[in-house]
Amino acid sequence: MASLTAPVAATTLSGAPAMARPTGHAPTYYAATAAPVPPRPALEGDATAQVCVIGAGFTGISAALHLAERGLSVIVLEGKRVGWGASGRNGGQIVNGYSRDLETIRRRYGADAASALGSMALEGGDIIRERVARYGIDCDLVEGGFFAAFTPKQMRELEHHKRSWEEHGHHGLEMVDRAALPRVVDTRRYIGGMIDRRGGHIHPLNLVLGQAAALEANGGTIHEDSPVLRVEQGAKPRVVTARGAVTADFVLVCGNAYLGDAVPEITRDIMPVSSQIITTEPLPGELLDRLLPTNLCVEDCNYILDYFRRTADNRLLYGGGVVYGGQDPASITGKIRPAMLKTFPELKDVRIDFAWSGNFALTLTRVPHVGRLTPNIYFSHGDSGHGVTTTHLLGRLLAEAVAGQASRFDAFAALPCLPFPGGRTLRVPLTVLGAWYYSLRDRLGV
Numbered sequence: 001m002a003s004l005t006a007p008v009a010a011t012t013l014s015g016a017p018a019m020a021r022p023t024g025h026a027p028t029y030y031a032a033t034a035a036p037v038p039p040r041p042a043l044e045g046d047a048t049a050q051v052c053v054i055g056a057g058f059t060g061i062s063a064a065l066h067l068a069e070r071g072l073s074v075i076v077l078e079g080k081r082v083g084w085g086a087s088g089r090n091g092g093q094i095v096n097g098y099s100r101d102l103e104t105i106r107r108r109y110g111a112d113a114a115s116a117l118g119s120m121a122l123e124g125g126d127i128i129r130e131r132v133a134r135y136g137i138d139c140d141l142v143e144g145g146f147f148a149a150f151t152p153k154q155m156r157e158l159e160h161h162k163r164s165w166e167e168h169g170h171h172g173l174e175m176v177d178r179a180a181l182p183r184v185v186d187t188r189r190y191i192g193g194m195i196d197r198r199g200g201h202i203h204p205l206n207l208v209l210g211q212a213a214a215l216e217a218n219g220g221t222i223h224e225d226s227p228v229l230r231v232e233q234g235a236k237p238r239v240v241t242a243r244g245a246v247t248a249d250f251v252l253v254c255g256n257a258y259l260g261d262a263v264p265e266i267t268r269d270i271m272p273v274s275s276q277i278i279t280t281e282p283l284p285g286e287l288l289d290r291l292l293p294t295n296l297c298v299e300d301c302n303y304i305l306d307y308f309r310r311t312a313d314n315r316l317l318y319g320g321g322v323v324y325g326g327q328d329p330a331s332i333t334g335k336i337r338p339a340m341l342k343t344f345p346e347l348k349d350v351r352i353d354f355a356w357s358g359n360f361a362l363t364l365t366r367v368p369h370v371g372r373l374t375p376n377i378y379f380s381h382g383d384s385g386h387g388v389t390t391t392h393l394l395g396r397l398l399a400e401a402v403a404g405q406a407s408r409f410d411a412f413a414a415l416p417c418l419p420f421p422g423g424r425t426l427r428v429p430l431t432v433l434g435a436w437y438y439s440l441r442d443r444l445g446v
Contacts, residue, residue: 024081024224028089029279029317029354030205035138037209039081043223043244049075051402052239052248054228054262057087058204058387059380060254061211062127062395068218070403075246076220077239079227082212085258086387088205089358091277091307091319093145093297094128096198097121099366099384102164108365109415116411118168124389125198127396128207135217137210140312144296145199146176148190154301158194172197185298186291187343193301201297201309204388228255228262233374250402253379254395256387257359263379269369269417270361270382276332277319278340279354280347285314291344306339316340316347328357360385364420368394370412378402378409382417 024039025031051067053060056078064074078084098105098117106114132141149155155175162173174195176184181192212222223241231251232238239246253263257272288310292298297309306320318340321329329335332355341348361382363369368390369382378401380394394412401409 025084025088025205026356026358027354028205028277028356029311029315030088030092030203032354033203033313034088034205035209037082037213040078040222040224042225043075043077043241043246045244047075047221047244047246049073049221049246049248051075051250051252052077052237052246053252053254054231054239055254055256055259056082056208056212056222056224057085057254057256057258058208058391059256059395059398060252061087061208061215062392063252063254063380063398064220064395065131065211065215065218066396066399067402068215068220070399072402074215074220075248076215076222077226077228077241077246078222078224079255079258079260081224082222083205083208086256086358086360087208087391089277089356090204090275090360090388091297091299091309092201092204092317092388093299093307093309094125094198094200094202094389095145095299095386096125096170096196096389097165097386098368098390099386101161102168103160105367113411113415116408120393120408120411121165121168122170122198123396124391124393125200127392128202128389131211131214131392132202132207135210135214137207137214139206139210140203141200142202142295142297143197143200144294145196145201146184146193146296146298147196148185148193148298148300150190150300150302152191155192158301162194170198183293184296186293189343190300195296199297202388203312227260231263231373231377233377235376237374237377249376251377252398252402253373253377254381254398256381256383257361259381263373265373266369266379266381269419270363271420272325272359273362273385274323274328274357274359275319275385276321276323276329276336276355276357277317278333278336278352279311279318280316281351281353282314283316283347283350287346288314288316291316291346306343308340308343315353316344316350318343323357324362332357360387364418365416367415368412369417370394370397370409370415371417372413380412 299307308318363382397409
């Protein structure tokens with residue numbers, strides 16, 4: 001997924017009946033079907049805690065919940081609403097690993113780095129399942145995902161990834177050839193792919209809302225409508241909002257693409273990128289049973305990929321595309337619907353009920369940017385489109401580091417984060433040029 005931007009051109013189309021949604025969220029399918037939750041009050045005045053977390057998305061809430069379970073006092077500051085950004089707008093797919101495969105990590109950073117990251121590559125999905133089971137979170141969890149290949153080259157790459165994963169203990173993978181493809185996804189667009197039994201899909205907004213409620217049940221505090229203006233460093237760092245401040249022993253910066261200018265030292269090394277999603281009207285169950293017989297979520301293997309899945313109320317949720325810099329296309333539906341119809345031409349007369357956009361934080365290396373600004377201010381962002389599982393893992397690692405167990409956190413923090421060529425001025429056109437090159441290779445099958 002997976003603004004992920006600000007309230008964007010998300011729309012209800014074609015006269016579809018409007019559904020109630022939590023106040024303050026962009027009008028996405030997820031907001032329209034989310035569990036009802038009351039708003040949390042904004043921070044007023046001065047407060048103290050052992051840990052102050054900036055951002056109430058997956059990373060921040062994951063870290064805060066781990067800390068609260070350890071008995072630490074935690075205050076979370078959120079500029080909008082819990083899950084307002086990427087955590088509540090993504091494709092809802094549990095995709096294991098990172099935005100760069102373990103072999104790439106090995107080539108770039110060495111065998112030790114690949115071994116360390118490989119040993120944690122399945123942990124994010126496990127944390128999600130642990131949270132759902134422990135706290136009874138109703139987020140439509142469905143097991144299993146599928147990587148779809150267009151070309152023989154992509155099939156060979158999937159076979160290589162399978163062998164690499166198996167070296168790191170992941171044995172829930174199964175190659176699927178063209179003859180067997182209709183039992184996974186009924187389309188002529190692909191030639192095969194790979195099933196990941198430890199993948200899956202969820203209602204992401206309900207997942208983060210459920211974990212936020214669990215945090216509060218464990219004694220944590222969340223303040224919404226409390227955008228951070230600045231972080232004052234020191235022996236006891238101070239996090240300042242418009243109407244208050246939190247003084248803490250530790251600060252965790254988890255704003256990702258929505259951090260703004262509160263901590264400019266780290267935001268200069270990421271770039272916001274928007275992805276777009278549409279959701280159909282409810283479809284006949286028998287149609288979806290044919291199109292996605294085993295209810296696996298699907299993402300393809302292109303450099304700029306499409307992803308889709310069935311929802312709990314029998315819609316098709318279809319996403320893809322990128323806009324570097326985080327802007328929105330002129331028409332989200334106009335951008336995504338043609339790709340959906342290439343995959344499933346039989347949906348040409350189906351109504352689109354929801355269309356929205358959202359931003360994720362991209363790094364030049366496509367691996368997360370993790371580290372310390374000072375000995376008591378830690379940060380994690382830049383999951384580069386692989387955030388649903390990685391954020392949950394990194395939230396745990398942030399909590400471990402606060403508790404003095406930093407070895408796994410340091411495995412990520414040791415990886416270099418390189419600035420985008422051209423800085424803020426040229427990073428978008430240069431990245432677009434690179435994406436065009438790799439997309440051309442996808443089309444040519446080379």
